Amino acid sequence: MMNILGIETSCDETGASVVQNGRMILSDVVASSLEFHQKYGGVIPEIASRRQLEFIHSVVDEAVISAGKKMRGIHAVAVTRAPGLLGSLLVGLSYARALGFALNIPVIETDHIKAHLYANFLQARGGEKRPVPQLPAVGLIVSGGHSSLYYIRDFHHFQLLGQTRDDAAGEAFDKTARILGLGYPGGPVIDRLARGYQRKNSLRFSSAQMPDSFDFSFSGTKTAVLYHHQKHQRDPDYDTAKVADAFQTSVVSVLVKKSIAACLKKRVRTLLVGGGVAANSGLRQALSDEAAGHGIAVAFPPLSLCMDNAAMVAGYAYHLVDAKRRKDL
Ligand code: KG4
Ligand code: ZN
Numbered sequence: 001m002m003n004i005l006g007i008e009t010s011c012d013e014t015g016a017s018v019v020q021n022g023r024m025i026l027s028d029v030v031a032s033s034l035e036f037h038q039k040y041g042g043v044i045p046e047i048a049s050r051r052q053l054e055f056i057h058s059v060v061d062e063a064v065i066s067a068g069k070k071m072r073g074i075h076a077v078a079v080t081r082a083p084g085l086l087g088s089l090l091v092g093l094s095y096a097r098a099l100g101f102a103l104n105i106p107v108i109e110t111d112h113i114k115a116h117l118y119a120n121f122l123q124a125r126g127g128e129k130r131p132v133p134q135l136p137a138v139g140l141i142v143s144g145g146h147s148s149l150y151y152i153r154d155f156h157h158f159q160l161l162g163q164t165r166d167d168a169a170g171e172a173f174d175k176t177a178r179i180l181g182l183g184y185p186g187g188p189v190i191d192r193l194a195r196g197y198q199r200k201n202s203l204r205f206s207s208a209q210m211p212d213s214f215d216f217s218f219s220g221t222k223t224a225v226l227y228h229h230q231k232h233q234r235d236p237d238y239d240t241a242k243v244a245d246a247f248q249t250s251v252v253s254v255l256v257k258k259s260i261a262a263c264l265k266k267r268v269r270t271l272l273v274g275g276g277v278a279a280n281s282g283l284r285q286a287l288s289d290e291a292a293g294h295g296i297a298v299a300f301p302p303l304s305l306c307m308d309n310a311a312m313v314a315g316y317a318y319h320l321v322d323a324k325r326r327k328d329l
Helices: 034-040 045-066 086-103 112-121 169-179 186-196 219-232 240-266 281-293 311-318 323-328
Strands: 003-008 013-020 024-032 076-082 107-111 137-142 147-154 157-163 270-274 297-299
Touching: 003 045, 003 086, 003 311, 013 045, 013 311, 024 045, 024 311, 034 045, 045 086, 076 086, 076 112, 076 311, 086 107, 107 112, 107 311, 112 137, 112 147, 112 270, 112 311, 137 240, 147 240, 157 240, 169 186, 169 219, 169 240, 186 240, 186 281, 219 240, 240 270, 240 281, 270 281, 281 297
Parallel strands: 003 076, 076 107, 137 270, 270 297
Antiparallel strands: 003 013, 013 024, 137 147, 147 157
């Protein structure tokens, strides 16, 4: 039995979680400083790291206690090393290293992107049982900072197939929401408006296809929204929901097309999706439909595990611990 304490402080959140044997989430605590950033329309790094320094001790304590453990029942500490905001990452890293030193247990530094994809392998305690996805797989990561496709042979081998050439998917949602005056973060608002919009396909924004590549580009779609908004925002029948829906449809269609093409090219039957935009209901629906038609099993994390969290860090780290050490425990 191996209990790993995960710590995640890559952006505005301070997360800590205990995960058993890389699968079962015993606790998952997240404190966010989002409310302090909202009036600026984006995350302010200095505010984020200052809050994380305040939160981290109690968040870690709470994660261990609500897992029903004591510190001495923790066998390793996992922490996000990159990518993320430097000051924020440093808070988590220094805390994890100090804790590892004090408890004399290993500290495992993990990659945030791979951890996002790993969220698909986790199981909530007492929650509905989720199947363990099969590897090899293709991984689509769509977050505030990244949009990439990976071929995942196993937990140690990730091959980058393509990535965004400009905005990340979540960033495109956030910037578009800002253009439309919808506040920050933009993804959830656009998602909600698009879901409630009935007259589908009455407006279209084209998206960059780049058919010979698995790279993405979303800035053209965002600019198309900007021009449309500037031109029509004073029309009497102007409808923000219609624009939000057309934007989302455009982004989702490229994500779906390239993910399925990557699965076919790599001949895999599993597609793992991760990152904040994996919460998008339009993406979940369209990708599930398209994948089913190709006999591909698509996995999305539960909504709470799409956003930044420490459970994915603790879970993924289990596979990075040397096998002999795991067996000894
Ligand atoms: O993975 P995440 O929590 O943080 C990063 O590692 O970047 O992703 C945050 C991003 C934000 O850009 C947010 O607007 C977007 O995920 N997001 C969504 C939805 N929920 C969050 N985008 C589209 N639809 C959603 N429902
Ligand atoms: Zn993230």
